[in-house]
Amino acid sequence: MTTTKGKAFDTKLFKRLLQFAKPYKWQLIIAGIGAILLSVFAALRPNYMEKAIDIGIEDKDPESLLYYITLMGLVLLGQVTFRLLFIYYSNWIGQQVIRDIRVKLFEHMLKFKMQYYDTSAVGRLVTRAVGDIETIASIFSQGLFMIIADLLTMGVVLGFMFWKSWQLTLIVLAVFPIILYATRVFQRAMKVAFEEVRTQVANLNTFVQERVTGMKIVQIFNREAIEHKKFGDINKKHMDAWNKTVWYNSIFFPIAEMCTSITIGLIVWYGGLHVAESEAITLGVITAFISYIQMLFTPLRQIADKFNTLQMGMVAANRVFGILDTESQIKDIGTKELTKIKGEITFENVHFSYIPDEEILKGVSFTAQPGQTIAIVGSTGAGKSTIINLLSRFYEIDSGVISIDGTSIADVKLHQLRKEIAVVLQDVFLFADSILNNITLNDPSISEETVIASAKEIGVHKFISSLPDGYHYNVKERGAMLSSGQRQLIAFLRAYVSNPSILILDEATSSVDSYSEQLIQKAIGKITKGRTSIVIAHRLATIKKADLIMVMEKGKIVEKGTHKELLKNEGGHYLALYEAQFTEAETV
Structure with missing residues (x-):
């Protein structure tokens, strides 16, 4: 400078x-x-x-x-x-x-x-x-x-x-x-x-x-x-x-x-x-x-x-x-393109820190098979969201390898990598524009007819049609005219129409009402079908059907298994989390 x-x-x-x-x-x-x-x-x-x-x-x-x-x-x-x-x-x-x-x-x-x-x-x-x-x-x-x-x-x-x-x-x-x-x-x-x-x-x-x-x-x-x-x-x-x-x-x-x-x-x-x-x-x-x-x-x-x-x-x-002059870009030096993605995701001994010498991930390793739904649970700050940020290459890892279908994501063209991954976040960001443009993000290859057909498939067409001007309803800045549940449904439809090979859901149902949650669960079932999905969840009830559940604690994976397998682990982290939520629900 x-x-x-x-x-x-x-x-x-x-x-x-x-x-x-x-x-x-x-x-x-x-x-x-x-x-x-x-x-x-x-x-x-x-x-x-x-x-x-x-x-x-x-x-x-x-x-x-x-x-x-x-x-x-x-x-x-x-x-x-x-x-x-x-x-x-x-x-x-x-x-x-x-x-x-x-x-x-x-x-x-x-x-x-x-x-x-x-x-x-x-x-x-x-x-x-x-x-x-x-x-x-x-x-x-x-x-x-x-x-x-x-x-x-x-x-x-x-x-x-x-x-x-x-x-x-x-x-x-x-x-x-x-x-x-x-x-x-x-x-x-x-x-x-x-x-x-x-x-x-x-x-x-x-x-x-x-x-x-x-x-x-x-x-x-x-x-x-x-x-x-x-x-x-x-x-x-x-x-x-x-x-x-x-x-x-x-x-x-x-x-x-x-x-x-x-x-x-x-x-x-x-x-x-x-x-x-x-x-x-x-x-x-x-x-x-x-x-x-x-x-x-x-x-x-x-x-x-x-x-x-x-x-x-x-x-x-x-x-x-x-x-x-600020050099803060992800190095896009990849030359490979992922074609006919199966969806196998592999983390091999991945270390990462936002601040030097303060590791967030400490040697994380796991494999998600094609078409599997992997759930990640754990306490706040355990490193759950960091995993999905690294998969999309929003940050560079310190060491280790992250690969899709056996190809390191560092060797893949950045634009093509992110095109194959759709993310639904807990805090949904909507632009001051129509619902249609917020779904397509002004991609000319996605027609309004495609959006409507997709909305009907995942069960959100009725909600959008009930709004003034329907798909052309202006949601104002940050989607202020919609509830959190409605914004979440828009985010699911946005991910669905992009037709990704890999789907990531980050706390997507943690702050919605019961009616919206029913619609969201239906949408999740539809858009995860046939895709490798990573679900970060706070409510354990929403991930019972996951193929694999990973429990994270202080930057490490401390348990793996299905919902039933983890509940059998006496003294385990997952059982403790489940019992705490069950007790809380009973108290309420």
């Missing part, structure tokens, strides 16, 4: 950013030509104004006056035309660039390990993908090209000034170092300030996103006042960060204005004293110099402002590239 903090400008980061503008070289050329001609036309206008005063007015020549006024009008027209081209294409390039960066960033984020999302704040990632990338656009629309145009204008203006009067130009240049120094100090201070601004924006977004998502918890536990105070503190830090930039602006711009006024005063004083003595200094030249000074100093002030915009964009680019 490139670091820009403390630097006024990071050339390496800027070159990397420019790589995204390379595909639009013709638009860059047009914008560049516009900037060059814009600077020339800007410098010509005071020149013709000088002629109009010295020849048209001083010499009382109305024809010359009309001629130079007409030239000034044509120059003004040229300025407007090329400014239009310049502004349009510089903004156009900026939008193209951020589109390309955003697509690349999102594609990169799609491949991250689950571990990355386990440790990264969602609000911060949203800030990077949306707010920071929008800020990058300003590098092209308001920063980079504007600075180039202003520098070109200043260079052309200085050339005209030396041509008109080197004495007056030296007076202007005598004041110039002061404003240059002030600009440099201003840029460095603003760089640090903008870094703090982006940090506080990310903190604010993260806080708001988490509290809005967890608003029910906030209200249930009566934490409105506490969260309001926390928000006030974070918001104040955000305000203070911005106020620091306001403070720097309030110091710099008055200094710049004062330098401009002093320079104009010196030009009028010196030029006025020497009008009669020097042919090179005339009233028209003095008037032209007043315009030139404005054209020289104003762009310099604007460059400072635009440089702030450029720096803010660079800070944003640094943050975005920080994510792009």
Whole structure:
């Protein structure tokens, strides 16, 4: 990750950013030509104004006056035309660039390990993908090209000034170092300030996103006042960060204005004293110099402002590239494809840890035969869900081998591996979309007719049809318009229509009502038929018919067998779990 903090400008980061503008070289050329001609036309206008005063007015020549006024009008027209081209294409390039960066960033984020999302704040990632990338656009629309145009204008203006009067130009240049120094100090201070601004924006977004998502918890536990105070503190830090930039602006711009006024005063004083003595200094030249000074100093002030915009964009680019440079992807180096999968799953001495030296799985080994239903039970934290996460390669194992039909999953193309595995989680995630799109996940190969037929097969068609708009009912964000049982049924149908070779059910019936559970049990019977299935269950009553039950404790498989076999094991873990649940049910 490139670091820009403390630097006024990071050339390496800027070159990397420019790589995204390379595909639009013709638009860059047009914008560049516009900037060059814009600077020339800007410098010509005071020149013709000088002629109009010295020849048209001083010499009382109305024809010359009309001629130079007409030239000034044509120059003004040229300025407007090329400014239009310049502004349009510089903004156009900026939008193209951020589109390309955003697509690349999102594609990169799609491949991250689950571990990355386990440790990264969602609000911060949203800030990077949306707010920071929008800020990058300003590098092209308001920063980079504007600075180039202003520098070109200043260079052309200085050339005209030396041509008109080197004495007056030296007076202007005598004041110039002061404003240059002030600009440099201003840029460095603003760089640090903008870094703090982006940090506080990310903190604010993260806080708001988490509290809005967890608003029910906030209200249930009566934490409105506490969260309001926390928000006030974070918001104040955000305000203070911005106020620091306001403070720097309030110091710099008055200094710049004062330098401009002093320079104009010196030009009028010196030029006025020497009008009669020097042919090179005339009233028209003095008037032209007043315009030139404005054209020289104003762009310099604007460059400072635009440089702030450029720096803010660079800070944003640094943050975005920080994510792009993050190596947190599962290595998709597999070359094999699983064809005609039977569904044999094998774990051989698998070790795994989320945190180094803190093993979650400690040498797990088992084999699921094709078409079998394997149930995994155990206490919280025993490693049950970790097994299914590893089978889908959401995480990389530390050692051992996981294979399907004798082929290590590390040798299989990641996309093809996950295509053959369907997972139904306890916490079902639904997008703010129709039921149909949540089932198909916008896969064009799955038709609505197929979805309806599948729903009828597993017994959920009646429930979906009872909703307003049926399969086109919008469930809103995270499926808020449905009960937990209804969301679970949608998840089962989603898994069924994907036609997987291997099915995984993770606590899929732990938080549903009895009616929904009946529908779910029917759906389970249908979708597990003929498929290798792994069921993680809390309710032991739901796995009595499993072909093999494995009991896990502290990252190890401590018992294996059928329901009847395990109940015969006096003093066994499974019997203890079963008796505890039976006693609990009797008490209720």
